[in-house]
Amino acid sequence: MSTQFVQAVWGGILFGSVYGLMALGLTLVWGAVRLLNLAHGAIFVVGSYVAFFVVSKLNLPILVALPIGVLAAAAFAYLMHLIFIRPVIGKPGFDNSTLIATVGISIAVSAAAILIFNPEYKVIPPIISGNFTLSDVQITKQGLLVIGTSLALFALVYLFLTYTRRGMAIRAVSQQQEAASLMAIPVVRTYGMVIAISGALAGLAGVLLSPFFFLNPNSGFNPMIQALIVTIFGGLGSVRGALVAGFVLGIFESFVEVYYGVAWAQPGVFLLIILMLIVRPNGLFGIGEVRRL
Amino acid sequence: MLEVKGLVAGYAGSEVLHGIDLEVNEGEGVIVLGPNGHGKSTLLRAVTGLLSPRAGQVLLDGKDITRWRPDAIAAAGLVHIPQGDLLFPEMTVTENLLMGAYHGPTWSERSARLGRVYELFPWLKERGGQLARTLSGGERRMLALGRGLMSKAKLLLIDEPSLGLAPLTTQQIYASIHKVKESGLSLLIADENANHVAGLADRVYLLETGSLVRQGPADELLRDKALLESYLG
Ligand SMILES: Nc1ncnc2c1ncn2[C@@H]1O[C@H](COP(=O)(O)OP(=O)(O)O)[C@@H](O)[C@H]1O
Ligand SMILES: [Mg+2]
Helix, strand or coil, X not given: CCHHHHHHHHHHHHHHHHHHHHHHHHHHHHHHHCCCCCCHHHHHHHHHHHHHHHHHCCCCCHHHHHHHHHHHHHHHHHHXXXXXXXXXXXXXXXXXXXXXXXXXXXXXXXXXXXXXXXXXXXXXXXXXXXXXXXXXXXXXXXXHHHHHHHHHHHHHHHHHHHHCXXXXXXXXXXXXXXXXXXXXXXXXXXXXHHHHHHHHHHHHHHHHHHHHHCECCCCCHHHHHHHHHHHHHHCCCCHHHHHHHHHHHHHHHHHHHHHXXXXXXXXXXXXXXXXXXXXXXXXXXXXXXXXXX | CEEEEEEEEEECCEEEEEEEEEEECCCCEEEEECCCCCCHHHHHHHHCCCCCCCEEEEEECCEECCCCCHHHHHHCCEEEECCCCCCCCCCEHHHHHHHHCCCHHXXXXXXXXXXXXXXXXXXXXXXXXXXXXXXXXXXXXXXXXXXXXXXXXXXXXXXXXXXXXXXXXXXXXXXXXXXXXXXXXXXXXEECCHHHHCCCCCEEEEEECCEEEEEEXXXXXXXXXXXXXXXXX
């Protein structure tokens, strides 16, 4: 196998699992709450900075910082729900006000990160360091960890939604909210739970990815845009779609990058998406206007 | 058990219910009869919290539940089987049934409850893995009833059990509601056809343009053909 090919496959699988991990949280929130959470990248940043703080200021190991960062991101997302989402649930201006609120939160988080830390790039250590080579391509162990974590989380979320009482309740709320409330399912609390889970996923992505991309006050932006693209490609609200689309786009992007150069990667991805949306306007797994969990 | 006092409810700009007084006693089958558009669904929705009443009170076993959220009212034992079924379309038949038992204490008894619902509707067991959105109208109605029966209801509120069904399916549905009644569950049924509910009803209320205009024992009211004809047409 040529080095280029191995490089493209490895990069594609790595990108794909990163995109999928970010898209999973977005698609869950869209599917259940019908909220386009543009603060998803900000939550990613909150998780990474908290982990950075724990590692560099408290001098604790990254394995301790990881769960703290994840919990902080979940708590931040839940707080966002309490303050900005919950008060407008069921009100006519829900879409507009939450869109503005989540953009506002993103701006506030990056400003806060500049004030508290500074705009310089930060480094978070990997959970596992080291690498080995395969056909002259460097395979980092952290990369393998990211891929494994992403796949495991997709499996976990799938099992949770399919087989547990609360997971099934999330699907019920997402498919027929009124009936869910008549079955004694607390709809608003379920929203809060989904938003917190999504926040935890974003925070985890933040801590795991920062060793690759470094950390700065806006480092959540690109992953979120990629995740939005993946979510739209896979079908808003579809968990399976987020997984498949994450890998399709990641591998596609990686091949374009390796064979045609970095400059073609983004335009190539957009071209693919535009073509796909012409053929399937609701995304790969979107059925009809609404695809529910 | 259920007491509704002076209930006023409606939608933006229009008042639909103008002060409803109604009660359902333990083990009773109570029917609200009224033509299409006179406020039967609005009444059930206001009682179970889907619609916030403008005035009046809803009491369950003497406790004021008027402004409770629908999930809390359901948890307290008022279980509403809504008009139009409102199934979970992308869930299987079994999953839909299980959601009926969501409430904590009931969830632990879900297997036993599934067994009882399957006895009433054996069909639901055969089709357990089928998605709800692929079912026919009659099948949907049975699933909606079965899902409601999975709960630990004190009182089942059923909105137009036969709406949109063929005559044969209609008969089957009322036959199963009969069995539910015989098991001792209290029922509040909204309907527009007096013939359907004859055997189910202990007491009847007649609803006309948002007000209850008559009430009485079923064997008295339902026999008064002239009266029914003037109300229901
Ligand atoms: N969501 C709604 N918004 C506004 N008006 C409604 C709504 N639902 C019902 N109505 C009106 O309320 C009145 C009573 O309707 P409804 O309670 O559905 O009657 P029924 O169940 O007896 O057929 C009707 O005039 C209907 O047009
Ligand atoms: Mg009705």
